[in-house]
Amino acid sequence: MTATEERPDYKYVGTRPIRHDGLDKVIGKARYAADLVLPGMLHGHILRSPHAHAKIVSIDTSAAEAMPGVKSVVTGADFPDLGAAPNGDLAKNVIARDKVLYEGHAVAAVAAGTRREAMDAANAIVVNYEVLGHSLTIDQTMSPDAEILHDGLITRGIEPAPTEASNIVARTCFERGDIDQAFAESDVIVEREFSTTPIHQGYIEPHACVADTGQDGKTVVWCSSQGHFRVRSATADVLGWDTSRVKVIPAEIGGGFGGKTTIYLEPLAVEMSARSGRPVKIVMTRDEVFRATGPTPGSKLKLKVGAKNDGTITGVKAWMAYENGAFPGNAAMLGCMTVVSPYTMEHMYLEGFDVVLNKPVNAAYRAPSAPMAAFAMDTLLDEVAENIGMDPIEIRLHNCPSEGDPAPYGPKWPTIGLKECLEAIRDSDHYKSPVPENAGRGIASGFWFNIGEASSATVNLNENGTATVVTGSPDIGGSRASMALMAAEELGLDVYSITPVVGDTEVVGFTDVTEGSRATFATGMAVVEACRDLKMQLRQRASTAWDCDVEEVEWVDGHAVHSPGDHEALSLAAITAAAKRTGGPLGATASLNARGAGPAFSTHVVDIAVDKETGQTQVLRYTTAQDAGTAIHPSYVEGQMQGGVVQGIGWALNEEYIHDADGRMENSSFLDYRIPVASDLPMIETIIVEVPNPSHPYGVRGVGEVGIVPPLAAIANAVHDATGLRMSDLPMSPPRILAALGEAVE
Amino acid sequence: MSRTHVICNINGDDVEFLCDDGESLLDALRDDVGLMGVKEGCGTGDCGACSVLMDGKLNCSCLILAPEANGTDLLTVEGMADGDHLHPLQQCFLEGAALQCGICTPGFLIAAKALLDQNPEPTETEVRYALAGNLCRCTGYDKIVRSVLEAAVQIRETV
Numbered sequence A: 001m002t003a004t005e006e007r008p009d010y011k012y013v014g015t016r017p018i019r020h021d022g023l024d025k026v027i028g029k030a031r032y033a034a035d036l037v038l039p040g041m042l043h044g045h046i047l048r049s050p051h052a053h054a055k056i057v058s059i060d061t062s063a064a065e066a067m068p069g070v071k072s073v074v075t076g077a078d079f080p081d082l083g084a085a086p087n088g089d090l091a092k093n094v095i096a097r098d099k100v101l102y103e104g105h106a107v108a109a110v111a112a113g114t115r116r117e118a119m120d121a122a123n124a125i126v127v128n129y130e131v132l133g134h135s136l137t138i139d140q141t142m143s144p145d146a147e148i149l150h151d152g153l154i155t156r157g158i159e160p161a162p163t164e165a166s167n168i169v170a171r172t173c174f175e176r177g178d179i180d181q182a183f184a185e186s187d188v189i190v191e192r193e194f195s196t197t198p199i200h201q202g203y204i205e206p207h208a209c210v211a212d213t214g215q216d217g218k219t220v221v222w223c224s225s226q227g228h229f230r231v232r233s234a235t236a237d238v239l240g241w242d243t244s245r246v247k248v249i250p251a252e253i254g255g256g257f258g259g260k261t262t263i264y265l266e267p268l269a270v271e272m273s274a275r276s277g278r279p280v281k282i283v284m285t286r287d288e289v290f291r292a293t294g295p296t297p298g299s300k301l302k303l304k305v306g307a308k309n310d311g312t313i314t315g316v317k318a319w320m321a322y323e324n325g326a327f328p329g330n331a332a333m334l335g336c337m338t339v340v341s342p343y344t345m346e347h348m349y350l351e352g353f354d355v356v357l358n359k360p361v362n363a364a365y366r367a368p369s370a371p372m373a374a375f376a377m378d379t380l381l382d383e384v385a386e387n388i389g390m391d392p393i394e395i396r397l398h399n400c401p402s403e404g405d406p407a408p409y410g411p412k413w414p415t416i417g418l419k420e421c422l423e424a425i426r427d428s429d430h431y432k433s434p435v436p437e438n439a440g441r442g443i444a445s446g447f448w449f450n451i452g453e454a455s456s457a458t459v460n461l462n463e464n465g466t467a468t469v470v471t472g473s474p475d476i477g478g479s480r481a482s483m484a485l486m487a488a489e490e491l492g493l494d495v496y497s498i499t500p501v502v503g504d505t506e507v508v509g510f511t512d513v514t515e516g517s518r519a520t521f522a523t524g525m526a527v528v529e530a531c532r533d534l535k536m537q538l539r540q541r542a543s544t545a546w547d548c549d550v551e552e553v554e555w556v557d558g559h560a561v562h563s564p565g566d567h568e569a570l571s572l573a574a575i576t577a578a579a580k581r582t583g584g585p586l587g588a589t590a591s592l593n594a595r596g597a598g599p600a601f602s603t604h605v606v607d608i609a610v611d612k613e614t615g616q617t618q619v620l621r622y623t624t625a626q627d628a629g630t631a632i633h634p635s636y637v638e639g640q641m642q643g644g645v646v647q648g649i650g651w652a653l654n655e656e657y658i659h660d661a662d663g664r665m666e667n668s669s670f671l672d673y674r675i676p677v678a679s680d681l682p683m684i685e686t687i688i689v690e691v692p693n694p695s696h697p698y699g700v701r702g703v704g705e706v707g708i709v710p711p712l713a714a715i716a717n718a719v720h721d722a723t724g725l726r727m728s729d730l731p732m733s734p735p736r737i738l739a740a741l742g743e744a745v746e
Numbered sequence B: 001m002s003r004t005h006v007i008c009n010i011n012g013d014d015v016e017f018l019c020d021d022g023e024s025l026l027d028a029l030r031d032d033v034g035l036m037g038v039k040e041g042c043g044t045g046d047c048g049a050c051s052v053l054m055d056g057k058l059n060c061s062c063l064i065l066a067p068e069a070n071g072t073d074l075l076t077v078e079g080m081a082d083g084d085h086l087h088p089l090q091q092c093f094l095e096g097a098a099l100q101c102g103i104c105t106p107g108f109l110i111a112a113k114a115l116l117d118q119n120p121e122p123t124e125t126e127v128r129y130a131l132a133g134n135l136c137r138c139t140g141y142d143k144i145v146r147s148v149l150e151a152a153v154q155i156r157e158t159v
Helices: A022-026 A088-094 A115-123 A138-142 A179-184 A228-239 A266-276 A286-292 A331-338 A370-388 A392-398 A418-426 A479-491 A519-546 A572-577 A634-653 A711-723 A734-745 B025-033 B088-095 B105-118 B124-130 B142-158
Strands: A002-004 A042-048 A054-060 A070-075 A106-112 A126-131 A168-176 A188-196 A208-213 A219-223 A246-250 A280-283 A299-307 A313-323 A347-355 A439-448 A453-461 A467-471 A498-502 A553-556 A559-562 A587-594 A600-610 A617-627 A684-690 B004-010 B013-019 B051-054 B057-060 B073-075
Touching (some): A022 B088, A042 A115, A070 A266, A088 A228, A106 A115, A138 A313, A138 A347, A179 A299, A179 A313, A179 A347, A188 A370, A208 A266, A228 A246, A299 A331, A331 A370, A370 A392, A370 A439, A370 A711, A418 A439, A418 A617, A418 A684, A453 A519, A467 A519, A479 A498, A479 A519, A519 A572, A519 A587, A617 A634, A634 A711, A711 A734, B004 B025, B051 B105, B057 B105, B105 B124, B105 B142, B124 B142
Parallel strands (some): A002 A684, A042 A280, A219 A246, A617 A684, B004 B073
Antiparallel strands (some): A054 A126, A168 A347, A188 A299, A439 A600, A553 A559, A600 A617, B004 B013, B051 B057, B051 B073
């Protein structure tokens, strides 16, 4: 279902062709990183820390090096110490130097003839550790007697600057108006404390790479990532190499959701390949993925919301602490920037604290930091609505920002579609239907910035009148089809006459990593720009053939048309067939830094049944409305919306990291870290709202991330509606709900 | 170390390979036979990406020892199409946009075939339970379930 504003009549944009890379993916031919086999290839394995926090006193690799089949063993000492240089922390995360900072931290790596030989040799490496105290929670790591993770870490954002190191990375504060005045003017004030645990992105493909380092000192890396140009620069930095020595070829990527925007394995494989003279493949196990790759952080949030009896939000005060994992990040800052964005208000005081602790370092996960913030904010707004007897959609419409209003994080809102999302849910069959018996209904909204960044595209016209579109954005879920659709629309070529290709780091211009829902927006913009350049070239060829001014030639539906009508139209194929004689082959490249990524908003409604005997929840019905700007391929827009929702459902109801007292993860498998399965769920109904982004030639705004933001609060609000419980700690797993029901009875 | 000689039929072809006794069928299919369409997502039987049919029955190949395959008939995703003619499940997955990253797709196709071979007219709930051993993190399952139901209709109509 689509709620569409008036828009141009496109021929290809907005249709649903079979994706170009689809066939290989349903017949088992698509090649992911772990599928590559090279002649003479060795297999790598990584030795990981069993301790949450320890000094490395010594590492003895002699026994391992003497074992059968072993060709190379490396430790942190084999890599340069980058100190505070860019990617210095990343380098220390790829392989520990003096300290291990979490269980699973890489300590050494082995390359051998078989995986078994590599594993056996890794287990023969002797590491002497001096075990240190560790912190696993925000409270522990912020306490004055916490063991310090990084000696030089002085908290930023506090005046005067502290003189002693702590585990608090930074304090961030966003302030507007006078928060005390806001609460003094409020008719109703609600406040609660919330907590969430780290959540893994849970991509089904474990991290994998193959590196082949040649005698010339250059290396070729095949890997699964969300951005091979970042893999190139990060790998080179960690090795202390010049970037031009590294070529990265993108394999198909088996899911990322933000988690494959960084590197873990590549420098180890490159170095071991250089030392052995053989290609080296490293593939993580699922256990390693859980223990050593980035989750989205856990959080502890205290929010206070004031409102008037007419529903007007007067102000929000927030104290928000976010885990960063073992190395500093900016999760809390993003939390502060997103927490109140779906609402207008005169007063706010938002304070964020980023902290390090002894867990794997954060990686991005779909709208990073926003879901936990929205969980707190939209739960409290639901409570306000309940207290003043207002419909949960009406209170959101009443406080809804529109174009020109100041966004909480600084700029003025451009054209946005939150109001349209709220109205779409209000008018949906789902919201108009009665709540099922013994169930509850919840509403929530979400916001994500979306970003532009650098993208490149090269479009070549082939002599037979087809086109090849090469971009630098890996296809993480249908972007080849999106690029082909935009190129088809521009050139007037059938979408299947376009071959979309993901180029490696040496065949296409620099392209930033796929993050911030940017691929279809920004890389699509580069494709459109290159196609427009080509259309000008095509018109010039026709004008030369016709000996007329180029202004007399229009490009219409794949043909050069002489506007005065003196010549018969020339098809694109006719022009390309003659191209060698008329000036050479036709091709164009565009590289740009895309501006004006349209912010994304989404509103969700969910019906939940709660079994009061067991605490088990069942999602009965779920509807999401999301502003896509313009849906280039609606099926894959719906897919992003549905996928985000279901990840949010898992986060709300089941998923969590469980550590023992020593800081070791106890549920590092898909059996014990339970992501949603098909039988847990209903169909996820989608309403694509289209409020075009004026900064994009087709009105695109990113759709990848915002879908994960509202489910946490929507589900908590539905659980409240069903049971009367306000659940403020995630996940709302059966034991938690059962315990809360028990407390409520007492 | 001596290796075990295994003879079986894979996707209609007689195949022989040598394997270690402790090797999983998944590793044998990928490393010894070269069938890279069989994917490893966990290695512990929790994700279903390595699903194969062994003598018509659905199995996680990571939980089977390679020597156990001796004398069996195996079907992997590579064997689902009839030449250039895709299996209706494959066609419906493409038309229904039932895949995003595609890493779980081979396992889902095999698990769905196992269901439809047994139950040509499943309900939505039966599809959801039959596929509950296969994890997909991209789609939220909606388009997968719809595509399996659509394929069931098409298969019934052509029989």
